[in-house]
Amino acid sequence: KYFRAPGFSIRPSESWAFEILHDLGIEIDCSVFPGHHAHGGFPTYGKSEPAIIDVHGKKIKEMPISCREVGGHHIVYQGGGYFRLFPYSLIKSWALKDSDYLLSYIHPRDLDAGQPMVPGLPLVRKFKSYVGLKGAENKLRKLLTDFRFIDLSMANELINWDDVKKIVL
Known part of the structure; x- marks a missing residue:
């Protein structure tokens, strides 16, 4: 249900990875580093906040690392x-x-x-x-x-996914 690539390494040029995650039943990904990064990075992502990533109609919830x-x-x-x-x-x-929004x-x-x-x-x-x-x-x-911490499951319940930004790759 949840996934994080090693080193926050999924880049926009590797959008196929989101498709595969979707096909494997992954609902929430935490692999995006919203900026330049040695292992990848997603500089066009914008602010570190939840989003829906859509690749050819296959949608996955993204909870990027906080930067x-x-x-x-x-x-x-x-x-x-x-x-x-x-x-x-x-x-x-x-x-x-x-x-x-803080993801640790x-x-x-x-x-x-x-x-x-x-x-x-x-x-x-x-x-x-x-x-x-x-x-x-x-x-x-x-x-x-x-600080009070919650797990991804609870965060998923608290986020209004209808109101988050949509990123089409």
């Missing part, structure tokens, strides 16, 4: 590397400002400060993989205390 523009770049501060990198006070401040995620490895380091990683990759691991669990606990 914020910082220095001309779209970043995800609610999960992954930027969640580990930024101080909690900044994450909380942005979340309060962006609270109309967390990888188990982002919370494992004791994980072994992969030898031979280039310096940039090493930084991206390991920065902020020691404080990530505490940040997540604060986030869960300071």
Whole structure:
């Protein structure tokens, strides 16, 4: 019923992926990164908010990852590397400002400060993989205390899908 492509990697040029997801019975996708991204990105998507994506009449509900523009770049501060990198006070401040729609995620490895380091990683990759691991669990606990979270099923019920933007690919 729900799907997210690795690395938010579905691009507009890969609209066939939405058709396949639809044919497989996926109703809600969370694969869109609404901006430029190393693994893909959907720069024409616009604001991070739910939408209906229509490819040749096959419609799928899209709940894109929440992004914020910082220095001309779209970043995800609610999960992954930027969640580990930024101080909690900044994450909380942005979340309060962006609270109309926030989609978060967390990888188990982002919370494992004791994980072994992969030898031979280039310096940039090493930084991206390991920065902020020691404080990530505490940040997540604060986030869960300071905000109310719901799952995709409940979000689906709360969204008025008749009123969301429609994207035809």
